[in-house]
Amino acid sequence: MSTYSIKDLEQLSGIKAHTLRIWEQRHNLLSPKRTETNIRYYDDDDLKLILNVALLNDNGFKISKIAVMSEAEIRQNVIQLTERSLTHDDQIHALTICMIEMDEERFDKVLSTNIIKIGFEQTMLNIIYPFMSKIGVLWQTGAINPAQEHFISNLIRQKLIVAIDGQIYKSGGKKFLLFLPEAELHEISLLFAAYLIKLRGHKVIYLGQNTPNEDLLTVYRLHQPDYLMTVITTSPSSENIQEYIDLLSERFSQSKILLTGYQVVGQDLKFPKNVKVMNYIRSILEYLAEIEEVKQEK
Incomplete structure (x- = not known):
């Protein structure tokens, strides 16, 4: 299991560390752990939660409302949002969550939905390539492991091979x-x-x-x-x-x-x-x- 500082969460989610601390104190959104030397850190579950919360908050959900949702409710709202949202950033965010959770079915559905809506070429240019750049950041911070990177790369590779065969x-x-x-x-x-x-x-x-x-x-x-x-x-x-x-x-x-x-x-x-x-x-x-x-x- 990976560990993250609050600065790591800021970089990966786009939510300022100051805001994360406020959410932590006012809404008990996060429960940081501590090392033997009393240094605060966060784990994979915290990262997945903050990625989901950031997506909902960016799309108009108030943090006070998100804070009282169960994990299942947060996940369901994220799925519904990404299925109807056309913004590239939201789709990239959804793929990132799928990668961290290694959710092949959901990853495939997000990709397939975008291919139907905007076509394979535009999905690659505007969603997959920016997403792969984000993977680079996640890799550098240690937020993903080799298994997750291979998991995603192979799913994208499969989509490409099918698309090539269709020409x-x-x-x-x-x-x-x-x-x-x-x-x-x-x-x-x-x-x-x-x-x-x-x-x-x-x-x-x-x-x-x-x-x-x-x-x-x-x-x-x-x-x-x-x-x-x-x-x-x-x-x-x-x-x-x-x-x-x-x-x-x-x-x-x-x-x-x-x-x-x-x-x-x-x-x-x-x-x-x-x-x-x-x-x-x-x-x-x-x-x-x-x-x-x-x-x-x-």
Whole structure:
């Protein structure tokens, strides 16, 4: 079980520490524990409670009313609110609660409802990606454990695979080869790129995680793609990334290479002429639009 300071609760819930202390004193909302050295701390149940309370309070529920609700009543009100609310922040908040509780059924329902309302692409751009950024904060503070992170990542991955399978390639588009370098396992952005590319009528050859260099070269020679795309988050390391980029450029000189990910975006690197850095996922959308414009001009 994780432990949190009141500053952790403030960061994760958006409720100021001063306000949390007032709620604690006036409404007995929280019951902090103490270490052997008398330092106050909060546990997982406190975090889940405050996340739910923050969501209700942001949507007009008075704290005095929330304080007298049972745990089941608070949860039911949160579920009802997120089912009818269209704000992205509320949906992200709901997904965060699902993740902490590892509630697969509820997580799936929140995602499915948003996909029906605003479409898969907008759900990814406006809800899933901001939610994943929040996961990064939760990870850094120790608020989630590896099991919770894997739980959520796999659910999102499943949704992406289903969405990709629903797209049918029609002749006439460009050919994209998508892969992750050896030892690179962060696949969600690459999967979403595959969905966007395939949705816009292009052919996708998807190799996925941890692609050996020689296997990549073999597939490249077989398919001769117009574009290669990869996401570099952790591997290669910062010490080896320039060498890796230069190797890609040289080996696949006849194709345009699209790069994104933590190890390349905003880094002090030199990019050969056939290499283009995509700063954000929306940059992929813009680039695909440019390809379409060129295609129409021809």
